[in-house]
Amino acid sequence: MEAPQVTVMPVTGGTINMMEYLLQGSVFDQALESLLHRLRGLCDNMEPETFTDHELVYLLKGQQGNPFILRARRSLSHPTSPWHLRYLGQPEVGDKSRHALVRNCVDVAASHSLPEFLNEMGFRMDHEFVANGHIFRKGAMKIVVSKLSRILVPGNTENTERLSLSFLVELSVLAPAGQDTMSEDMRSFAEQLKPLVHLEKIDPSKQRH
Amino acid sequence: MQQREEKQLEAAVESLISRVAHVKNALHSFIYKLENEYERLTWPSVLDNFALLSGQLNTINKLLKNEKTPSFRNQVIIPLLLSPDRDEDLAKLTELRVPVFSHEIVPDYLRTKPDPEVEEQEKQLSVEAARIGPEVAQKQIQTLNKLCSNLLEKLNNPRDDRDAESSAIRQNKPSFNPADTNALVGAVAFGKGLSKCRPPGPVAPGHPGQGPMMSGGPTLQQVTIGGGSNQQAVMGGPGAPQQPGQPGKMPSSIKTNIKSASGSMHPYNR
Secondary structure (H helix, E strand, O other), X not given: OOOOOHHHOOOOOOOOOEEEEEEEEEEEOOOHHHHHHHHHXXXXXXXXXXXXXXXXXXXXXXXXXXXXXXXXXXXXXXXXXXXXXXXXXXXXOOOOOOOOEEEEEEEEEEOOOHHHHHHHHOOEEEEEEEEEEEEEXXXXXXXXXXXXXXXOOOOOOOOEEEOOOEEEEEEEEEEEOOOOOHHHHHHHHHHHHOOXXXXXXXXXHHHOO | XXXXXXHHHHHHHHHHHHHHHHHHHHHHHHHXXXXXXXXXXXXXXXXXXXXXXXXXXXXXXXXXXXXXXXOHHXXXXXXXXXXXXXXXXXXXXXXXXXXXXXXXXXXXXXXXXXXXXXXXXXXXXXXHHHHHOHXXXXXXXXXXXXXXXXXXXXXXXXXXXXXXXXXXXXXXXXXXXXXXXXXXXXXXXXXXXXXXXXXXXXXOOOOOOOOOOOOOOOOOOOOOEOEOOHHHHHHHOOOOOOOOOOOXXXXXXXXXXXXXXXXXXXXXXX
């Protein structure tokens, strides 16, 4: 069973096909402070926002093809906030000269019964992790600097272990399909973060093997 | 002789009055600008105002140091008549700043010595200066001069080789590791290194024979990915009890008993 086209799914509240443009990089712990200073200077002036999120990735296995993946995310620092459910499509292979990874993206909010609902639907949780860090904005661009931690006991978010000694830096923009102007802005912003961080287009399928 | 001095004094006082009037006007416009146009004010224009005031104070100083100016220290101002009544002429003359020539204004306006606190500080400073001795003082002056001239030189001559050295130092300390980047991206994208149930590293798809948990049934068959039509999927989905498959045992799909049974018992099904 192929995952159905996103436009056919019953998405309430607007059927604009949103694409996510993504650039990723990493930075050592020691260089984090300088990166945060630089981001505070470059990005919009706002209170520095930190977040602690718990993300669970659910898979729906079909008989053939790739399993359907949904990502459920909840905030550990704001426990009463709704859950956030996200679908990310395959990266668009098109323009090799395009500077950012482009993929289809559907975001919805969900209530706290989301994990049980997904289980009833037939999804199974594949993996989970805790991400905490800082978030910055510049116009439409969102920059997230986060450290990922592995959850040692399933369901227990207190007992975590860091995945690596680096922080993951992601620059992303959500834009309607067809609008390709963002990748230039993203590239010039990424230039400004060199040589602290090299933000680049990393194809996740190439990482698999 | 007397007359010449008097004339000199008068001329000096006149020019002093005019200079002070200039300073007053400059201050007035500056304060107005600060109070009313502070949203549009830029730092360079504020600096311009300060420079103007500083220039005017300089001319006043030069005037006072001028040899033609008689020493004002020899002149004494004694108030002859103090009254608490409002004096209209004085008020007009001073733009309503001093309406009454009374006992209150005398200590402020006719002051010749510095304020007591200022006098105290000056005394302390001169005691301090006397204490350290002339040689030490001279050395301190020289050090200060050298520091100032170094700083001025650095600020005035931007040197390109200076930038090259600093960038070379920075390159020695890399701030990121591409291997870490790949590891993190892999973890976020598909859980590389995160799931504990699967062996470390990605599992190759299409492994038959996995999934030890199977409840007993007459026709047990594991159908791997690649088989089954859409109809079978629909049937297997809502109706049959799903096996609680191991999270992360990808992608061997364990079909339910009902589906397996129908698959094997009806070979002519399409």
